[in-house]
Amino acid sequence: MNALTMPVPDLSAYRADFPILSETVRGKALVFLDSAASAQKPNQVIDAMTHAMRHQYANVHRGLHWMSERTSDAYEGVRDKVAALLNASSRDEIVFTGSSTNAINLVAHSYGSLLRPGQAVLVSEMEHHANIVPWQMLRDRSGIALRVAKVTDAGEIDLDSLRAELADGKVGLVSVTHMSNVLGTITPAAEIAAIAHAAGAKVMFDGSQAAVHQPVDVQALDADFYVFTGHKLYGPTGIGVLWARRAILEAMPPFLGGGDMIGSVSFERSLWAEVPHKFEAGTPAIIETIGLGAAIDYVSAIGLDAIRAHESDLTGYALERLQAIEGLTVMGHARARGGVISFSIAGAHAHDIATLLDQNGIAVRAGAHCAEPLMKRFGLTSTARASFALYTTRTEIDVLAETLDRVRSFLV
Amino acid sequence: MSETAENLYRALVVERARRPLHAGEVEAADGAADGSNPLCGDRVHVTLRRGDDSRLAEIRHATRGCAICIASADLMAESATGLDDAGLSALWHRFEALLRDGEAGLGREDGAALGLLNAFADLHEYRSRRKCATLPWSALLAAAGTGEGS
Ligand SMILES: Cc1ncc(COP(=O)(O)O)c(C=O)c1O
Numbered sequence: 001m002n003a004l005t006m007p008v009p010d011l012s013a014y015r016a017d018f019p020i021l022s023e024t025v026r027g028k029a030l031v032f033l034d035s036a037a038s039a040q041k042p043n044q045v046i047d048a049m050t051h052a053m054r055h056q057y058a059n060v061h062r063g064l065h066w067m068s069e070r071t072s073d074a075y076e077g078v079r080d081k082v083a084a085l086l087n088a089s090s091r092d093e094i095v096f097t098g099s100s101t102n103a104i105n106l107v108a109h110s111y112g113s114l115l116r117p118g119q120a121v122l123v124s125e126m127e128h129h130a131n132i133v134p135w136q137m138l139r140d141r142s143g144i145a146l147r148v149a150k151v152t153d154a155g156e157i158d159l160d161s162l163r164a165e166l167a168d169g170k171v172g173l174v175s176v177t178h179m180s181n182v183l184g185t186i187t188p189a190a191e192i193a194a195i196a197h198a199a200g201a202k203v204m205f206d207g208s209q210a211a212v213h214q215p216v217d218v219q220a221l222d223a224d225f226y227v228f229t230g231h232k233l234y235g236p237t238g239i240g241v242l243w244a245r246r247a248i249l250e251a252m253p254p255f256l257g258g259g260d261m262i263g264s265v266s267f268e269r270s271l272w273a274e275v276p277h278k279f280e281a282g283t284p285a286i287i288e289t290i291g292l293g294a295a296i297d298y299v300s301a302i303g304l305d306a307i308r309a310h311e312s313d314l315t316g317y318a319l320e321r322l323q324a325i326e327g328l329t330v331m332g333h334a335r336a337r338g339g340v341i342s343f344s345i346a347g348a349h350a351h352d353i354a355t356l357l358d359q360n361g362i363a364v365r366a367g368a369h370c371a372e373p374l375m376k377r378f379g380l381t382s383t384a385r386a387s388f389a390l391y392t393t394r395t396e397i398d399v400l401a402e403t404l405d406r407v408r409s410f411l412v
Numbered sequence: 413m414s415e416t417a418e419n420l421y422r423a424l425v426v427e428r429a430r431r432p433l434h435a436g437e438v439e440a441a442d443g444a445a446d447g448s449n450p451l452c453g454d455r456v457h458v459t460l461r462r463g464d465d466s467r468l469a470e471i472r473h474a475t476r477g478c479a480i481c482i483a484s485a486d487l488m489a490e491s492a493t494g495l496d497d498a499g500l501s502a503l504w505h506r507f508e509a510l511l512r513d514g515e516a517g518l519g520r521e522d523g524a525a526l527g528l529l530n531a532f533a534d535l536h537e538y539r540s541r542r543k544c545a546t547l548p549w550s551a552l553l554a555a556a557g558t559g560e561g562s
Pocket of ligand 1: 036037099100101102128130131177179180181206208209229231370
């Protein structure tokens with residue numbers, strides 16, 4: 001069933017799994033609308049991590065002893081869970097990294113070293129800095145050009161502009177977001193992949209936001225690379241994922257060198273381990289990876305389809321409530337969007353809005369959201385942003401809308 | 413709004429943010445400088461004129477920013493007018509102390525010297541917003557050439 005036909009599920013019972021949601025802030029019940037920056041954690045994740053530290057922990061892949069073997073099994077088991085989450089064709093295509101940022105930097109260094117001067121990497125105007133700066137660094141170090149596809153006024157990637165940038169066949173890699181952390185826009189990834197491939201380019205999707213709000217199938221998208229970060233998927237910080245096609249990973253040189261990523265080492269030369277271990281130098285984030293596994297089990301049990309349907313209902317409701325507020329403008333109006341809404345209020349600065357909301361226990365983000373070029377594209381310096389998660393309720397959106405109305409009459 | 417909101421956004425602050433009294437630019441200025449905060453895009457342009465006694469005779473600001481930033485620029489312009497460089501420096505240090513420690517950290521003399529600037533007494537509880545109030549000051553100190561500010 002897809003989000004359009006699925007009845008809106010009632011996820012309210014899951015709130016009880018998130019202990020932090022019963023905290024108070026400045027004497028008010030916490031209304032947490034900043035999950036796009038980082039999501040809160042359910043007991044299942046917290047417990048899995050503390051269980052590992054209390055009962056089953058040792059370094060992985062190394063010790064010939066009971067604890068190490070069990071911990072290695074738990075750690076490697078998460079690779080299977082991630083492979084299932086993304087519908088990867090093999091567990092060996094899953095590389096654990098520290099975050100989306102680390103994953104993109106890995107690709108920029110390693111795959112970037114296979115590109116030749118004269119070739120280019122193509123991003124879009126709506127990228128997070130994490131999908132801009134590594135490519136600028138690649139450009140400055142090795143002369144690979146950086147091109148930018150335009151974003152329309154509606155806040156969608158301009159596919160004509162994307163095609164135009166690809167037309168000369170010099171783009172080796174298209175790297176774009178699967179969902180904007182500012183506009184909420186869900187990009188047409190399968191279509192973008194087809195366009196990129198037709199021009200001879202590989203394609204990478206930044207799934208930091210998308211993987212949290214909807215099911216992702218890297219094979220159906222026909223992607224070449226896909227990255228996401230654990231802490232936005234209700235998991236811990238310090239763990240992220242790079243998925244890439246096996247043949248690509250095999251062709252790529254290692255990124256970091258050290259233990260765990262080698263077959264054998266001598267001072268003359270070392271042989272690399274097989275993929276994915278070739279890209280996992282040093283002791284990995286064992287406990288965080290186990291936490292990510294618990295987070296994947298958790299969202300899978302609820303169902304990402306159900307989470308999408310819930311958030312899509314909330315987003316529609318929030319757009320309706322917020323747009324009824326005098327002077328409030330929502331940034332972008334893409335046809336396909338997830339639970340992220342950036343807005344401004346005429347005559348009120350985003351920071352004042354955020355501070356006044358905070359005094360009422362409501363957490364939103366304010367600023368440029370690590371996407372300065374996109375803000376500039378829309379002629380803005382900062383906006384406030386409310387973002388939703390599986391635990392967000394309509395009541396919280398009511399509180400936001402009512403408080404924003406008071407904030408406006410106070411400031412303007 | 414709530415009681416705490418009224419502490420931070422006192423009537424004087426909201427009033428000056430809406431209708432600053434010292435906005436604009438001094439013609440034939442003796443000093444000018446900009447302050448900007450790349451994190452939020454806020455920007456302050458300060459111009460000043462000195463009198464024959466070299467005291468600050470007129471200060472104006474062109475501010476694009478939040479309410480705290482605009483009100484701070486405006487109340488700064490008002491409070492610093494008439495001061496010599498030593499007086500400006502002393503006022504800045506008192507204001508800095510107010511933002512760091514609140515009223516509790518000040519002596520009675522400091523409180524009196526701060527005058528209108530006491531409107532920002534509760535800002536010390538909002539660390540992430542302090543920069544909004546100090547931004548105009550760094551521009552003024554640079555425009556006055558005192559070699560202070562940040
Ligand atoms: C779209 C997007 N890309 C990349 C990132 C970077 O994620 P991380 O900081 O976990 O590496 C974020 C989150 O901040 C994001 O929203």
